[in-house]
Amino acid sequence: MEQARPSAAKIVEFINGICPISQETMHFMQQHIFPLSLKKGQYLLQPGEICGHYYYINKGILRSYIKYGSKDITVWINPENEITTSIRSMTRQQPSDEYIQAVEDCELFALSFEAVREMYERFPDMNQFARILLELYYAETEERVYIGRIPNANARYAHFIQSRPELVNRIPLKYVASYLGITLETLSRLRAKQARKTVTSKTKSP
Amino acid sequence: MEQARPSAAKIVEFINGICPISQETMHFMQQHIFPLSLKKGQYLLQPGEICGHYYYINKGILRSYIKYGSKDITVWINPENEITTSIRSMTRQQPSDEYIQAVEDCELFALSFEAVREMYERFPDMNQFARILLELYYAETEERVYIGRIPNANARYAHFIQSRPELVNRIPLKYVASYLGITLETLSRLRAKQARKTVTSKTKSP
Numbered sequence: 001m002e003q004a005r006p007s008a009a010k011i012v013e014f015i016n017g018i019c020p021i022s023q024e025t026m027h028f029m030q031q032h033i034f035p036l037s038l039k040k041g042q043y044l045l046q047p048g049e050i051c052g053h054y055y056y057i058n059k060g061i062l063r064s065y066i067k068y069g070s071k072d073i074t075v076w077i078n079p080e081n082e083i084t085t086s087i088r089s090m091t092r093q094q095p096s097d098e099y100i101q102a103v104e105d106c107e108l109f110a111l112s113f114e115a116v117r118e119m120y121e122r123f124p125d126m127n128q129f130a131r132i133l134l135e136l137y138y139a140e141t142e143e144r145v146y147i148g149r150i151p152n153a154n155a156r157y158a159h160f161i162q163s164r165p166e167l168v169n170r171i172p173l174k175y176v177a178s179y180l181g182i183t184l185e186t187l188s189r190l191r192a193k194q195a196r197k198t199v200t201s202k203t204k205s206p
Numbered sequence: 207m208e209q210a211r212p213s214a215a216k217i218v219e220f221i222n223g224i225c226p227i228s229q230e231t232m233h234f235m236q237q238h239i240f241p242l243s244l245k246k247g248q249y250l251l252q253p254g255e256i257c258g259h260y261y262y263i264n265k266g267i268l269r270s271y272i273k274y275g276s277k278d279i280t281v282w283i284n285p286e287n288e289i290t291t292s293i294r295s296m297t298r299q300q301p302s303d304e305y306i307q308a309v310e311d312c313e314l315f316a317l318s319f320e321a322v323r324e325m326y327e328r329f330p331d332m333n334q335f336a337r338i339l340l341e342l343y344y345a346e347t348e349e350r351v352y353i354g355r356i357p358n359a360n361a362r363y364a365h366f367i368q369s370r371p372e373l374v375n376r377i378p379l380k381y382v383a384s385y386l387g388i389t390l391e392t393l394s395r396l397r398a399k400q401a402r403k404t405v406t407s408k409t410k411s412p
Binding site for chain 2: 066068071073075076087088091092098120124127128130131134135136137138139141142143144145146148149150151152181
């Protein structure tokens, strides 16, 4: 069996963590993925384009946002070791209404829609892998629907730092604010409050 | 081949509309689904319970909501010819934090998590069917994340009546308001504005 390219070793690990696939399926995937680099601020997708790839984030952070008037509505923020795409544009093969932008310099691996479709036809275990992956991402998105609806900014911020602690200090605050649907001023106030709480609890601990 | 039970004919049609499955797979499903009736107001799932079934809505409307203090946050509203479940509770096999409630008298068909899991193991085409179904529902949920984040109640209501026109006059207004994240008063104001617009455009048309 052919050795996995060292750079793609993390994808193999990622896939096996979701649902192991056969060597044949993995081999086809390895033959069809290609690396892609993005500089901080660059776009992976812009409105009007049809999303044609799934991306594995090997390094860096991507965010998706939709322009609403002069406002950015940040819909998701994904760091390393996640698969990402514009699921609506991809599934419906329709022009995207969202931007996908690099928040940091990114190293990605891309797999085209056509290659994935061929895999679904030729390799039944690819359907199983994708079914499990989609269950996980769908469940996570259903949670985002609810979190975004919580009418209390403090509770939304608390959920964010609890569920995504690794992101808090890596993302510009304006993106965190846009993700939480609050102004930068409100976010600063929440962070100050949170910091005071941490200091107080540290002082109080034995 | 065994004839599908008449009552389940709509499920067969629904499935074939997504991705046809083999007779063997369909037969297993037909053997394991069971009908279930709910009276208006009754619960299919309550917080603390682990969701154990997928449901096909043959008749009626279900809504999911989460209690936030004294508020209901309605997360989704599903009418006939949809598959539904608590995807987070089901996928993670964790106690639910959501209520699933009948908005009208409902006729459902249920398929247990265990039966579905057995189907995934025995029938590869079930993974294909579920993968396509999950893509559709995941894309729809990703859209709900965005719609819920639009900072303009009028635009959220306009999207609701455009995307779900069949539901507008079937659901109590308090649930529509809860789904849109607005008060009943704001919803009434938006509806009055909308009605005036309709009358004006009718008067103007030749």
